[in-house]
Amino acid sequence: MAFVPKFIDAEREQCKASIMIEGLTGQGKSGLALAFGYILSGKQWDKVYFIDTENRSGLLLRGIPFSVGEITGKFKYGELTKDIGYKPSNYTIYRDAAKKAGALAVIKDSISHAWQYKGGVLDLVNEAAKKLRNNDKYGAWRDETVVAEKLELLELIRDPQVHVITTVRIKEGYEYVDDGSGGKKLQSVGMQQIQQDELQYEPDLVLRMVSPGYGTDIHPVAKVVKSRYPMLIKGEIYTFIPELMLQIKVYLEEGADPLQLLEQQRQDYIQAVTEYLNSHSNAKPIWDVMKKDAGHGDTKLADIPLGILKKLYITLTS
DSSP: OOOOOOOOOOOOOOOOOEEEEEEOTTSSHHHHHHHHHHHHTTSOGGGEEEEEOSTTGGGGGTTSBOTTSSBOOOOEEEEOOTTTOOOHHHHHHHHHHHHHHTOSEEEEEOSTHHHHSTTSHHHHHHHHHHTSGGGOHHHHTTOHHHHHHHHHHHHTSOOSSSEEEEEEEEEEEEEEEEOSSSSEEEEEEEEEESSOGGGGGSOSEEEEEEEOOBTTTBOOEEEEEEEOSTTSOTTOEEEOOHHHHHHHHHIIIIIOOHHHHHHHHHHHHHHHHHHHHHHOGGGHHHHHHHHHHTTOTTOOGGGSOHHHHHHHHHHHHO
């Protein structure tokens, strides 16, 4: 039987948002994330799915005057708890359930739990170390489950089918530096995410909260830490009114090339690998073996596909 040829109307592939919002507790991360979800979903509250790890604080956003200019509607709500555990794959289960139910935007508030809370990556490392001689935490980072969950965490930041908005807690970081007299002193190195370092290469937009929104008249304010979206410039501070978020939605639907954004991400990983190898001379032979094992022994760094490159970088730096 001959096949029946079919044609469909050609449409440009729309790009989905990958947005990360960082800030201290109480700075309005959840509120801005929900505002983004509402605008990106086409102002359909029932298409916004909210995964909460913050002791049901997401429910406090329901039914209040909101910065998008109206009362918050009935968005979909799910909760990850300590009893369930915060391993990244549990977030994936929630995300996939949201997609199956018809979500257009998925909010994960926060993914810091997937790093340092019960069942998170650091907790898994501790458990893996207990099974090794002398409680070997260095070796534990190469445990198959730990590596798999680290990779799973990276995959939570974007999805080709839904807009993804994640929130991350931050804290002030410190390190010891020379005090000028041969000793050491503890010095602040600024605010840092409570997350794994590699996560910085994943989202297309990273915002740091400056002030939260209140009611319908006071809009959230945030500083751009990283941006692959042309209307938002790194280092600038913006008031996130609905019109600005709508510009991002229109850009993703009409102007953004999904492949171009992924290529920008791949270039970030290429730079990260280069910097790591330059600062760790003993890692070069290991890198060559890893490439060979991955089937890319003769492939130049600049030509390695994103998926392979991401896995290699995680293993290299573990």
